[in-house]
Every structure is written in structure tokens, then in C-alpha cells.
Amino acid sequence: LALAPVTGPASSVDGFVRQFLRNLNHERGVALSASNDADRYFAFALTVRDYLMARWLEDLRRQREKPSKGVAYLSAEYLLGRQLDNNLLASGLTDIATEAMAACGIDIDELRAQEVEPGLGNGGLGRLAACFIDSLATLAVPNTGYGIRYEYGIFRQTFEGGQQVEQPDAWLTLGSPWEFPHPEASRRISFGGHTETYDDEGTPRSRWVPGWHVQAVPYNYLVPGYLNGWVNTLRLWSAKATDSFDLRVFNSGDYEEAVRAQTYAENISKVLYPEDSTPQGKELRLQQQYFFAAASIGDFLEQLPDDFDLTTLPDRIIFQLNDTHPVIGVPELMRVLVDEKKLEWDAAWAITQKCFAYTCHTLLPEALEVWSVDLLGRLLPRQLEIIYRINEEFLDEVRERYGDDEMRIRNMSIISEFPDRSVRMAYLATVASSKVNGVAKLHSQLLREKVLPDFNEFYPGKFTNVTNGVTPRRFIRLANPGLSDLITEAIGTGWLTDLERLRELETYAENPDFRAAFAEVKAANKRRLDRVMRDRDGFEISDGHLLDAMVKRLHEYKRQMLKVLHIVTEYERVVSGRVAASDIQPRTFIFGAKAAPGYVMAKRIIHLINAVGEVVNADPRVEGRLKVLFTPNYNVTLAERVIPAADLSEQISLAGKEASGTGNMKFALNGALTIGTDDGANVEIRELVGDENFFLFGMSEPEVEALWARGYKPAEFYQADENLRRAIDLIASGAFSGGDKSVFEPIVSNLLYDDRFMVLADYSSYIAEQAKVDAAYADQDAWTHAAILNVARCGFFSSDRSIRDYIARIWHTPPVL
Numbered sequence: 001l002a003l004a005p006v007t008g009p010a011s012s013v014d015g016f017v018r019q020f021l022r023n024l025n026h027e028r029g030v031a032l033s034a035s036n037d038a039d040r041y042f043a044f045a046l047t048v049r050d051y052l053m054a055r056w057l058e059d060l061r062r063q064r065e066k067p068s069k070g071v072a073y074l075s076a077e078y079l080l081g082r083q084l085d086n087n088l089l090a091s092g093l094t095d096i097a098t099e100a101m102a103a104c105g106i107d108i109d110e111l112r113a114q115e116v117e118p119g120l121g122n123g124g125l126g127r128l129a130a131c132f133i134d135s136l137a138t139l140a141v142p143n144t145g146y147g148i149r150y151e152y153g154i155f156r157q158t159f160e161g162g163q164q165v166e167q168p169d170a171w172l173t174l175g176s177p178w179e180f181p182h183p184e185a186s187r188r189i190s191f192g193g194h195t196e197t198y199d200d201e202g203t204p205r206s207r208w209v210p211g212w213h214v215q216a217v218p219y220n221y222l223v224p225g226y227l228n229g230w231v232n233t234l235r236l237w238s239a240k241a242t243d244s245f246d247l248r249v250f251n252s253g254d255y256e257e258a259v260r261a262q263t264y265a266e267n268i269s270k271v272l273y274p275e276d277s278t279p280q281g282k283e284l285r286l287q288q289q290y291f292f293a294a295a296s297i298g299d300f301l302e303q304l305p306d307d308f309d310l311t312t313l314p315d316r317i318i319f320q321l322n323d324t325h326p327v328i329g330v331p332e333l334m335r336v337l338v339d340e341k342k343l344e345w346d347a348a349w350a351i352t353q354k355c356f357a358y359t360c361h362t363l364l365p366e367a368l369e370v371w372s373v374d375l376l377g378r379l380l381p382r383q384l385e386i387i388y389r390i391n392e393e394f395l396d397e398v399r400e401r402y403g404d405d406e407m408r409i410r411n412m413s414i415i416s417e418f419p420d421r422s423v424r425m426a427y428l429a430t431v432a433s434s435k436v437n438g439v440a441k442l443h444s445q446l447l448r449e450k451v452l453p454d455f456n457e458f459y460p461g462k463f464t465n466v467t468n469g470v471t472p473r474r475f476i477r478l479a480n481p482g483l484s485d486l487i488t489e490a491i492g493t494g495w496l497t498d499l500e501r502l503r504e505l506e507t508y509a510e511n512p513d514f515r516a517a518f519a520e521v522k523a524a525n526k527r528r529l530d531r532v533m534r535d536r537d538g539f540e541i542s543d544g545h546l547l548d549a550m551v552k553r554l555h556e557y558k559r560q561m562l563k564v565l566h567i568v569t570e571y572e573r574v575v576s577g578r579v580a581a582s583d584i585q586p587r588t589f590i591f592g593a594k595a596a597p598g599y600v601m602a603k604r605i606i607h608l609i610n611a612v613g614e615v616v617n618a619d620p621r622v623e624g625r626l627k628v629l630f631t632p633n634y635n636v637t638l639a640e641r642v643i644p645a646a647d648l649s650e651q652i653s654l655a656g657k658e659a660s661g662t663g664n665m666k667f668a669l670n671g672a673l674t675i676g677t678d679d680g681a682n683v684e685i686r687e688l689v690g691d692e693n694f695f696l697f698g699m700s701e702p703e704v705e706a707l708w709a710r711g712y713k714p715a716e717f718y719q720a721d722e723n724l725r726r727a728i729d730l731i732a733s734g735a736f737s738g739g740d741k742s743v744f745e746p747i748v749s750n751l752l753y754d755d756r757f758m759v760l761a762d763y764s765s766y767i768a769e770q771a772k773v774d775a776a777y778a779d780q781d782a783w784t785h786a787a788i789l790n791v792a793r794c795g796f797f798s799s800d801r802s803i804r805d806y807i808a809r810i811w812h813t814p815p816v817l
């Protein structure tokens with residue numbers, strides 16, 4: 001019986017209905033007639049899950065019987081978005097499920113609306129992890145995604161008086177139908193205490209005597225491949241107090257202390273840090289990192305057979321480090337191998353160096369994580385010792401190669417001495433990894449040449465590039481069913497798993513009927529977004545407006561401020577009478593962006609955008625031709641509505657600052673044209689779609705460097721451009737703050753006297769390029785032609801291709817299907 005294959009419910013409308021009713025009755029404990037929307041959503045989701053379950057068990061069995069090398073993706077963030085539609089699509093159940101619900105008198109759209117998206121990520125890095133596990137499953141690569149089951153995801157954003165207010169994201173209040181808790185597989189994770197040496201039958205050894213422990217409870221989520229019967233696992237850890245906390249209640253009678261300790265333990269997975277690229281060095285964050293890295297590595301090792309030869313570990317697993325957040329896993333694996341498995345240091349290090357690979361996602365120096373030795377020593381004393389030894393041996397190698405070049409040694413040391421003694425996690429990751437990759441061509445080049453040049457010289461061949469990608473299942477098929485149908489009508493099926501086939505659309509760009517159909521899909525998507533926006537924000541999207549979208553985290557380097565200056569310039573030209581309102585191209589500017597709660601300047605910029613919107617939208621002189629909408633709480637669900645509707649994609653970061661961007665790819669694949677700088681993956685998008693189908697502006701990265709070297713004085717740019725002067729003066733005059741000049745004064749003086757991200761230097765070129773956008777949009781048919789070519793030529797940006805690149809350049813995991 002144990003060997004009998006697990007079968008799912010019958011793949012028929014009837015089978016689905018029966019399983020649905022069973023779940024409604026037995027799992028929710030209600031009759032259909034008495035059920036509410038939440039009951040139905042839950043029972044429905046559980047039914048979909050039942051179908052996936054059989055396949056998941058089958059794939060686990062296959063992997064146990066014939067183990068092959070797999071990928072453990074270690075990521076502190078997974079920005080998953082809603083699961084229901086994705087799981088229906090992957091399992092081919094959409095039609096059956098829709099009919100089944102109709103047979104029960106249920107509107108499936110009402111069930112969809114019930115789902116709360118798990119926002120377990122900040123932005124690009126977390127969403128990339130979600131796209132990657134989708135592609136790993138679709139390519140049938142054995143993979144476990146490891147992460148943290150935050151009780152509170154990224155905060156919910158609202159506006160009060162135009163200013164951001166954060167609310168907790170209690171996504172688990174009603175429970176999640178997608179997760180399987182496995183308390184029986186909990187792991188004990190230790191912290192604190194001290195280290196000691198002891199005599200192990202004649203061999204001196206070190207060991208860790210920890211001070212306190214928490215339980216890591218795994219929750220499994222099924223990750224189905226697209227129509228291939230393959231299901232991987234996402235395993236997220238939740239912190240719970242250990243029994244010893246409870247025991248203390250009895251032993252000491254100090255109930256309050258025990259409760260406090262319990263709360264302390266459970267805080268570890270309580271909330272996602274909302275900082276995107278500004279590490280705060282907070283103790284709780286380090287606890288989170290070690291908690292999930294140690295639990296994940298331990299979890300993997302425990303699944304190996306007892307007689308497993310650990311020197312062959314690199315043939316079994318690659319631990320992919322999604323940025324430096326899980327890098328504390330490096331000394332942890334060393335600790336397990338040396339202290340617990342009693343391997344020699346050198347043997348353990350050889351294994352470790354082959355088992356890890358590191359992806360860097362940033363270029364901002366302030367985003368590179370550093371942990372103080374003080375804190376590490378207090379929280380993870382043994383791991384700190386191990387880091388010191390790794391560093392010593394590494395620096396010995398450096399000395400061997402270069403002699404006593406103290407400057408070089410200081411620059412390359414994993415331990416930095418100033419301002420406080422601390423561990424440079426990116427260096428540790430680089431030294432410990434078989435490969436290090438950046439996330440777009442330009443980024444990888446800058447990583448080699450500017451961020452880690454000494455390491456690149458020291459480790460030839462270690463550095464490589466894997467350009468990011470996005471999953472076409474979610475971001476084309478689900479988000480844009482109209483376009484998907486049109487594509488399939490033209491080139492047939494198969495493109496969703498072989499996205500380069502979109503190239504076949506190139507010839508259709510020359511076909512007027514196809515262009516008309518394509519334009520109609522875009523128009524319908526705008527109408528759909530209009531309905532969403534009316535419901536959600538009471539804002540309408542007018543017909544005939546160019547829809548100009550800038551959606552991403554609020555960060556100065558991304559330069560939402562440049563976008564504001566463009567809007568203010570357009571507005572000022574109308575109200576000053578320099579341009580007739582009737583002469584401007586109608587545009588709706590849509591913003592979506594969360595600011596880190598402690599990032600004061602970012603929050604001021606949000607305030608300014610809202611303030612400008614309020615004035616511009618209400619000014620009759622504009623005749624409704626400029627509209628500014630800042631939609632609060634931008635998330636994956638909303639992205640799926642905004643992106644397919646957009647005409648213009650704003651990718652306007654200062655060159656050399658945006659590692660890749662992935663929103664840029666989603667927009668292009670949905671037929672928006674990009675206005676962008678030569679930065680991140682924009683470079684590759686432009687190369688592929690062609691200069692004539694891309695609006696390029698601004699300085700290149702070398703030009704940025706040259707301007708810094710000359711000495712950048714933003715005020716000179718202010719003086720030199722009348723439009724810029726008028727726009728900034730208008731903001732400074734209090735025109736957007738009820739006459740109060742002080743409100744946005746910090747923004748104005750920052751632009752004029754600091755302007756770290758060179759907004760003013762790129763302003764003129766941006767405004768000139770925007771004029772070209774207006775002119776191009778006036779010829780709708782030519783615009784559509786360019787939009788189709790964007791879709792046709794961006795198949796490269798499928799995350800399936802990224803994953804194939806990881807396999808070929810880094811993982812070397814053989815296919816299993």
C-alpha cells in the first residue's frame with residue numbers, strides 16, 4: 001500500500017465539484033448553502049492544492065529513488081503575489097475549475113478577490129526569487145526555495161494628507177490555504193553563549209556552547225511547473241519558542257520572564273524588514289538571517305542518507321545565495337562540517353567553496369551589508385571564529401601571491417577595521433563561492449571593475465553574469481490574457497515555455513489587421529485598469545491618454561524626482577501660457593511606490609508627487625490633459641493590472657545605479673515602450689528592440705563618472721535651463737503646498753546643492769526625449785508597430801532563460817525529466 005501511487009481527484013468538472021464540496025464540508029465545516037466567500041475560497045484553493053499534491057508526492061518519490069543534484073535557493077524574500085490563478089494555470093485546471101464553480105452557482109472572480117497576496121518581499125530581489133522558483137519548476141530542476149515565513153509582510157501603504165502612512169500587513173489573519181505546516185520537522189536553532197576547546201580523543205577541537213535556542217518550524221508551499229507535472233517546494237521557516245522556555249515556567253515559577261522569552265523567540269519571524277538597500281545593522285535582522293540560513297542548511301543535510309560521503313556534497317547541492325542576506329550560512333556549514341561531522345578544516349573548506357554561489361543585486365556602496373564583530377561575537381561566537389579563520393587563510397593566499405602589499409590586504413580583508421571592526425558580507429560571499437554573478441551585463445561588468453576588482457583579479461573565472469528575467473506565465477499569460485490569445489492565434493502555442501518564439505511576431509508587426517488587434521488589446525487593458533482604479537482609488541483613466549507608468553520602490557537613485565520635474569514642467573508651460581493646453585498630448589502619469597519607513601527624503605518625494613497631482617488634476621487651465629495618479633499600496637496584484645495597460649515605461653535611474661530592473665522587462669513584454677537611461681537591463685532591452693523602438697536619454701555610466709570627477713555642481717544646470725528653473729521655482733514657491741514654502745524646501749535645496757543622483761544633469765535630455773515620446777504617440781499606428789516589436793524581441797527576458805544560464809554557468813544541474 002505504501003508504494004501505491006497517490007492519485008489526485010479526477011480531472012473532470014464532476015471530480016472537481018466533488019472534491020470542492022468535500023473540502024467545504026470536511027475542512028471548513030460548512031454546507032454550500034451556509035458558506036461565505038471566505039469558506040468558498042478556502043475550499044476552492046484546497047481543491048486545487050489536492051490536485052498538485054499527488055504530483056508533488058510523486059516527484060519527491062522520484063528524487064528519493066534516483067537522487068540528482070538540486071538547487072537550494074536561499075532568499076530572505078519571496079514576493080509571491082497571489083497563488084490561485086498561477087496554480088490553476090500550471091495544473092491546467094482553469095477551465096474545469098471555472099465550470100465546476102459555475103455548476104455550484106459560484107462566480108470564480110469572487111473567489112479570486114478573496115485571496116490576500118503574500119508580500120514576503122520588498123521589491124526586485126524578492127520578486128526575482130518568486131520568478132526563479134516558477135522557472136525552476138517549469139524546467140523540472142529539483143529545487144527547494146528556502147526563506148522566512150514572516151507573519152507580517154511588506155507594510156500596507158496608505159496616504160494621509162498626501163503622506164505615506166504604514167499599516168501592518170496581517171496576511172495570515174484568515175490563514176493560508178496554500179501552506180503545509182510541519183511542526184514534526186522543526187529544527188532547533190541556537191544563538192549566543194560561548195565557544196570552548198576540548199580534547200576529542202587526542203584531537204583538540206572547538207565547540208559552541210550556545211546560550212539560547214528557538215525552534216524553526218517549516219511550512220511547505222507547492223511550486224508547480226507549467227503543465228509538466230513537476231512540483232517543487234518552497235520551504236519557509238517560522239520561529240517558535242522551544243520547550244525549554246515553557247519548562248522555565250515550571251522550574252522558576254517566573255511566568256512573566258518565560259512569556260517574555262517566548263515573545264523574544266517568536267519575534268524572529270514576526271516581520272519583514274521594509275528596508276530595500278539600506279541595511280540598518282539591526283540585531284533582529286541578523287537573527288533572521290542566521291535563523292533561516294542555519295535551518296535550511298541543516299534541513300538539507302538531514303535529508304541525506306546516514307552513510308553519505310560528505311566530500312560528494314557538491315555533486316548533490318548548490319546553495320544559491322540571493323544577495324548577502326543568507327551569507328552567514330557559510331560559516332554555519334563550516335561549523336557543521338568541522339565541529340559536528342569532524343571533517344578536517346581543509347576538506348570542509350573545499351566542500352563549502354563548491355557548494356555556494358553568490359548573486360549580487362546592487363551597486364550602491366551603502367547597500368553592501370556589514371555586520372559588526374561585536375554583534376556577531378555576542379550572537380554567533382563560533383561562526384565569528386570561523387569567519388576569522390577563513391579570512392586568515394584567505395589573506396595568507398593573497399600574501400603568497402602579492403607579497404606584503406598591506407594596502408591590498410586591507411582592501412581585500414573580509415574584516416574591515418573602520419569605522420568599527422566588522423565583517424564585509426559580500427567579501428565573505430565572494431571568497432566562499434564557486435561563482436559570483438551580477439544580474440545584468442552592465443552590472444556584472446561594474447561589479448568586476450568597480451566593486452570587487454581585486455577579487456576579480458585574484459579569482460579569474462569566478463565572476464560571471466546572469467541577466468535577470470521574469471516569468472511569462474504570471475506576467476504575460478495571467479496578467480494579459482488578451483495579448484496571450486492574440487499571440488497564440490498568430491504563432492500557435494508553445495511560446496510560453498520558449499519565449500524566444502515571440503520573434504515570430506516580427507512579421508506580424510507589418511500586418512495592419514494585427515496592429516489593429518494589438519491596439520485593441522491595449523485599449524481593453526486600459527479600460528480594465530480604469531475599472532480597477534475607479535473601485536480602488538476613485539480615479540479614472542481617460543480615453544485617448546498616453547498611460548505613462550513609473551512603478552517601483554521609491555528611491556532617490558531611481559529618480560522619481562526626475563519624473564516629477566517633467567510633470568511640473570508640462571504643467572508650468574501651460575499655466576504660464578507658453579503652451580496652449582490643447583497643444584499637449586493628453587497623458588496620465590501613474591505612480592506606485594513604497595518608501596522605507598525611515599527614509600525621510602523618499603517620503604518627502606511621495607508627498608510632493610501627491611501634492612503636484614492634487615494641484616494639476618484640479619486646475620481647469622490644464623483642461624484635463626495632464627492627470628497624476630499615485631496609487632497607494634502598489635503590490636504584485638496591482639502590477640498585474642498596471643503593466644499590461646501602460647503605453648510608456650519609465651526606467652530612469654542614474655546610469656550605473658540600477659543593477660538590472662525587472663519591471664522594465666515586464667513592461668516591454670507587454671508592449672509598452674521604454675523611456676530609459678543606459679542602465680541595468682535597459683542596456684540589453686535597447687540592444688534587442690533596436691534604438692528606433694526605445695527612448696534613450698541621459699548620461700552613460702562613464703559620463704556620470706567623468707562629471708563626478710570634474711566636480712558636479714547641480715546649480716549650474718539649474719541656471720542653464722529655463723524650463724528647469726521655472727519648474728524648481730514653482731515647487732519652491734509653495735504652489736504645491738498651499739503657499740507654504742517650507743514643506744518642499746528640503747527637496748529643492750537637496751536638488752540644488754547636493755543631488756547625489758544627478759537629476760538636474762539629466763533633466764534637459766529627459767525633457768527633450770519626452771517631447772519625442774509625445775510626437776511618436778501622435779502616430780498611433782507607428783507606435784503600435786514599435787510596441788509589437790518590443791514584445792517580439794524581448795523573449796530573452798524570460799526567467800526560464802535566466803535559469804538555463806544559471807544551470808550552464810553556475811549550477812551544472814542535469815535535467816531530470
Ligand code: 26W
Nearest residue numbers: 124125275277278279361439659660661662
Ligand atoms: C536592507 C539591506 C538590503 C540590501 C539590498 C535589502 C535589500 C537589498 C536588495 C539587494 C535590493 C534589491 O532588491 N535589489 C534589486 O534586485 C533586483 C533583482 O536582481 C534588480 O533587478 C534591481 O535592479 C535591484 O535594485
